[in-house]
Amino acid sequence: MQQTQENTKKEQYNLNKLQKRLRRNVGEAIADYNMIEDGDRIMVCLSGGKDSYTMLEMLSSLQKSAPISFSLVAVNLDQKQPGFPAHILPQYLETLGVEYQIVNEDTYSIVKDKIPEGKTTCSLCSRLRRGILYRTASELGATKIALGHHRDDILQTLFLNMFYGGKMKGMPPKLMSDDGKHIVIRPLAYCREKDIERFAIAREYPIIPCNLCGSQPNLQRQVIADMLRDWDKRYPGRIETMFSAMQNVVPSHMADHALFDFKGIQHGSEVVDGGDLAFDRETVPTQPVGWQPEDDDEQQPMQRLDVLEIK
Numbered sequence: 138m139q140q141t142q143e144n145t146k147k148e149q150y151n152l153n154k155l156q157k158r159l160r161r162n163v164g165e166a167i168a169d170y171n172m173i174e175d176g177d178r179i180m181v182c183l184s185g186g187k188d189s190y191t192m193l194e195m196l197s198s199l200q201k202s203a204p205i206s207f208s209l210v211a212v213n214l215d216q217k218q219p220g221f222p223a224h225i226l227p228q229y230l231e232t233l234g235v236e237y238q239i240v241n242e243d244t245y246s247i248v249k250d251k252i253p254e255g256k257t258t259c260s261l262c263s264r265l266r267r268g269i270l271y272r273t274a275s276e277l278g279a280t281k282i283a284l285g286h287h288r289d290d291i292l293q294t295l296f297l298n299m300f301y302g303g304k305m306k307g308m309p310p311k312l313m314s315d316d317g318k319h320i321v322i323r324p325l326a327y328c329r330e331k332d333i334e335r336f337a338i339a340r341e342y343p344i345i346p347c348n349l350c351g352s353q354p355n356l357q358r359q360v361i362a363d364m365l366r367d368w369d370k371r372y373p374g375r376i377e378t379m380f381s382a383m384q385n386v387v388p389s390h391m392a393d394h395a396l397f398d399f400k401g402i403q404h405g406s407e408v409v410d411g412g413d414l415a416f417d418r419e420t421v422p423t424q425p426v427g428w429q430p431e432d433d434d435e436q437q438p439m440q441r442l443d444v445l446e447i448k
């Protein structure tokens with residue numbers, strides 16, 4: 138009995154720590170990229186997955202203590218996929234007391250109609266979804282659109298682009314939408330997926346499975362996600378250091394002549410970013426720079442949220 142009580146206390150303590158860390162990560166990302174300003178109306182895109190639930194909770198929590206005033210409106214797009222449990226999000230959002238809108242658009246039929254059987258449907262589906270969400274943001278008078286991508290999504294995108302696209306291109310924490318009308322923000326940009334996963338399990342969010350459309354997951358992204366997860370286990374700190382590297386780009390030491398004026402280097406030019414180390418023995422740290430493990434990292438194995446039941 139006493140043992141059970143102690144375990145419960147410990148779990149509560151760990152959950153509080155996790156919550157604080159996520160909140161801190163979100164607060165730092167918002168500040169670093171000036172994601173939210175006084176008077177903003179943020180449209181929070183809610184898919185029913187662990188990331189978007191966590192994002193909504195973190196933004197709601199920060200809203201209460203922030204020195205600026207901003208409002209939130211949660212938006213879910215019901216794409217009419219077979220078996221989509223339409224009651225779950227309204228029920229959840231009513232309980233929270235958050236302003237929300239459910240947008241009903243049958244993109245599922247359009248995609249099924251246009252894409253031949255067996256071909257991947259995601260690109261058309263996401264293009265349609267993006268258009269609908271932009272339109273909704275305008276209708277709601279939203280000044281920012283918040284998406285629930287986290288640090289691991291950003292790194293996966295970087296590797297996808299490097300491995301298959303021949304580009305050093307990730308997923309920006311803040312950007313102008315392609316139509317030039319909307320500012321898109323990713324408040325979870327500094328959050329680790331494993332933290333979000335543990336938090337979502339502890340919070341018992343009513344997760345809606347993401348495979349209702351019957352589409353196969355993107356295999357290339359899956360391979361990269363597995364690779365990163367494996368590195369995280371075998372070389373603790375590597376993921377953190379790689380993400381820091383994305384924030385510390387040295388254009389003069391890459392090879393993009395459109396980004397840095399290599400042609401302009403002449404006799405008499407000044408030294409940029411430490412010159413050339415090729416002749417020296419470079420000092421490479423043996424441990425990831427500036428990284429410390431979190432003390433609750435070891436306790437909880439990663440659980441997979443996609444096997445949770447809908448409540």
Ligand code: SF4
Pocket residue numbers: 258259260262263347348350351352
């Ligand atoms: S997995 Fe399904 S719902 Fe998601 S983008 Fe692809 S087609 Fe659309």
